[in-house]
Amino acid sequence: xxxxxxxxxxxxxxxxxxxxxxxxxxxxxxxxxxxxxxxxxxxxxxxxxxxxxxxxxxxxxxxxxxxxxxxxxxxxxxxxxxxxxxxxxxxxxxxxxxxxxxxxxxxxxxxxxxxxxxxxxxxxxxxxxxxxxxxxxxxxxxxxxxxxxxxxxxxxxxxxxxxxxxxxxxxxxxxxxxxxxxxxxxxxxxxxxxxxxxxxxxxxxxxxxxxxxxxxxxxxxxxxxxxxxxxxxxxxxxxxxxxxxxxxxxxxxxxxx
Numbered sequence: 001x002x003x004x005x006x007x008x009x010x011x012x013x014x015x016x017x018x019x020x021x022x023x024x025x026x027x028x029x030x031x032x033x034x035x036x037x038x039x040x041x042x043x044x045x046x047x048x049x050x051x052x053x054x055x056x057x058x059x060x061x062x063x064x065x066x067x068x069x070x071x072x073x074x075x076x077x078x079x080x081x082x083x084x085x086x087x088x089x090x091x092x093x094x095x096x097x098x099x100x101x102x103x104x105x106x107x108x109x110x111x112x113x114x115x116x117x118x119x120x121x122x123x124x125x126x127x128x129x130x131x132x133x134x135x136x137x138x139x140x141x142x143x144x145x146x147x148x149x150x151x152x153x154x155x156x157x158x159x160x161x162x163x164x165x166x167x168x169x170x171x172x173x174x175x176x177x178x179x180x181x182x183x184x185x186x187x188x189x190x191x192x193x194x195x196x197x198x199x200x201x202x203x204x205x206x207x208x209x210x211x212x213x214x215x216x217x218x219x220x221x222x223x224x225x226x227x228x229x230x231x232x233x234x235x236x237x238x239x240x241x242x243x244x245x246x247x248x249x250x251x252x253x254x255x256x257x
Contacts, residue, residue, distance in 0.1 A: 015046075
């Protein structure tokens with residue numbers, strides 16, 4: 001149902017198709033809130049057909065205004081974490097989604113819905129999708145809710161992840177950056193690898209969403225019946241995030257003889 005006062009996209013002016021990963025990377029690194037590229041199997045572009053004449057060619061101007069990136073999920077058991085019926089190569093993660101502003105309040109959900117059709121046609125071995133919304137960035141998963149993903153809460157991950165500050169006046173860095181730097185994001189291990197103190201705070205656990213992509217009714221029914229985690233109501237209000245900061249001093253493991 002449309003909401004009065006909202007600007008909705010004119011879907012007749014939009015189309016999608018696979019794009020070069022380097023082009024997608026440039027858009028994500030320069031515009032996505034994370035600023036970080038990741039492993040991508042399929043980069044799908046959102047194109048807008050402008051009424052303006054093209055600068056060099058005859059006809060209207062088609063502009064790339066968004067990108068959705070799907071890649072292998074982190075962890076070998078991603079498929080089994082959804083359903084024991086899913087092989088690892090039968091699942092993709094929606095790793096990055098970005099659309100420039102000004103194209104309508106429903107453009108992201110429309111775009112994501114069209115990528116489902118593209119994947120069914122071009123990657124028929126993919127039976128399910130998984131993705132996460134980051135409360136640290138103020139995300140509840142509005143796009144996933146608008147496109148009917150299944151919500152499975154934020155308590156599935158068995159361990160905590162941490163943000164890091166490498167000096168007291170430094171800005172906070174995501175756990176991914178510590179992994180790039182030290183090969184781990186475990187604060188206790190990092191304590192043995194540094195020569196000066198650092199600070200950590202627990203990152204809010206991400207909301208997990210899954211989507212059963214297959215259109216085969218029998219297969220879909222079996223997957224829904226065999227979901228490993230329960231289906232929960234969509235979150236609507238984010239809880240307040242309380243930052244508890246811990247100072248971590250270096251630990252010297254060298255034992256004198």
